[in-house]
Amino acid sequence: MKPPGSPLRCHGADGDALLSGAPYVLSHLEVLESESVHIFREAAGEFERPVLMFSGGKDSAVMLHLARKAFAPAPMPMPLLHVDTGHNFPEVLAYRDRTVARYGLRLHVASVQDYIDRGVLRERPDGTRNPLQTVPLTESIQELRFDAVFGGGRRDEEKARAKERVFSLRDAFSQWDPRRQRPELWQLYNGRHMPGEHVRVFPLSNWTELDIWQYINQEEIELPEIYFAHKREVFRRHGMWLTAGSWGGPQDGETVEQRTVRYRTVGDMSCTGAVDSDALTVEHVIAEITASRLSERGATRADDQLSATAMEDRKRDGYF
Template sequence: MTTVASLSEELDNNPYALSHLDALESEAVHIFREVAGEFERPVILFSGGKDSIVMLHLALKAFAPAPVPFALLHVDTGHNFPEVLDYRDRTVARHGLRLHVASVQDFIDRGELRERPDGTRNPLQTVPLLDAIEKNRFDAVFGGGRRDEEKARAKERVFSLRDEFGGWDPRRQRPELWQLYNGRHSPGEHVRVFPLSNWTELDVWQYIAREKIELPAIYYAHEREVFARSGMWLAPGEWGGPKDGERLEVRQVRYRTVGDMSCTGAVESDADTIEAVIAEIAASRLTERGATRADDKLSEAAMEDRKREGYF
């Protein structure tokens, strides 16, 4: 009788058996190549965050030694961490990539968007994103969303059909049996594609360690000025923090996820190496978005509401 132990031993002794990271990498590479064959104008969302960095690394692998046949798109809130923007620009230059930047600030300056009272711009990204998709006629948009991040994202397919307004309707999503992906869409519609759907935060970090992928330094423990708000440590900035009564402190922190400075919290941590980060994540019982993203706490269904409006 085959037992778990005997099956594990069999896999260990089989030189052709794939590790779980190999299997995830193979699936993602297949998805990139499938999109390249099915769509005319794909684009990769790239913010300089860890998931988009891993996604780009996989795209580079999928088409090597040829260049990546897709452009990159960053929806810039204007409140990004400087370290992350610097990483983004260095990466684009190093690989000779094309980068489109959709600026939230430009839409505010033209009066097409209004600042929120809380200073948070993450919810304002939807309009610049949809505008960039329409103007550039992108028909497939790669995102780094993972199903373990948040309950609304757990409902996503790998190929997520969006209507002519960029909206997501769970009733229109298609089955994906045997890794068969259906990219058909009507004029004006497009497909969001999630190569990391089946990855977890721990998978991402283990893959970063295995592939020796460089990340912005803020993902590792460092001393930083922060202040407490709503149970999170936020970084000061032009977006409006700290307010009266909020005291700046120097703490040793790191970031599990990267977004708008106004809604992305740091966690206190001593994990200044990738091995220490992996150990810390393995012991955590909170997802990175649940622990450190204020924009997901605006309502019980904040992410799902934004997805219906056209966000990721």
């Protein structure tokens, strides 16, 4: 991974814009990077207790890289928070812990399993725990008094996320009301909130899946290996290849087979589908998604297919 804190590059006809007097031009990725860095700095200056959501997925890996870049050479002024469903991919958890140790970061983990063991939450009949993340998330925000929570949501992922502002106000119950969204003209962000409320901040709002992968390639950001083609035992359910495991799959009539797959997005094993792929490198992945006409959530997330408004319903309850 390239170290954070490197200056933005500028391009001229002879490759030396500053010396030649050529126009100062930022590339598409540099514009996105600059915007995200600005968002991190604005939020850090406005809020007292920010936290960054970090699951170990590609979007949170990029978000962490940008956050470290925004404040380098100083340490990042916020801890990390992960809601662990208990059904996360082992490779992703290993990457999460490895990254935290490498950079000396502080990590808070909210465990869905703890809430189940205490009787606060109950297992769903379909085995998926993704919808169960909301209570551990919102209670962690309240208990640790976080007033700004950075999330890796992007507007291109899903129609409910397309409605989000960069600064998204949540009420005292962590609920989201699209009617309370504030205008954000000229990149002016309004973080005002009442006691008990907080703001969700989305530095990657204007990025696309392709932008994320191109930036990963440019910055040489390490990712969990399951984002690249590998052999895995999977079974078919609702048109998706799901990983076999103790969470509840496969069921009667569902046959496990070994296939060469990779993951476009990473969440709970019970609702995150793999795609057939031979993409072994970042360049191969970029070529693959350039030809795709489905967003990664639309193609591989069963929890978004529960209903036409599944994501918006979860967001209204406090989910990201």
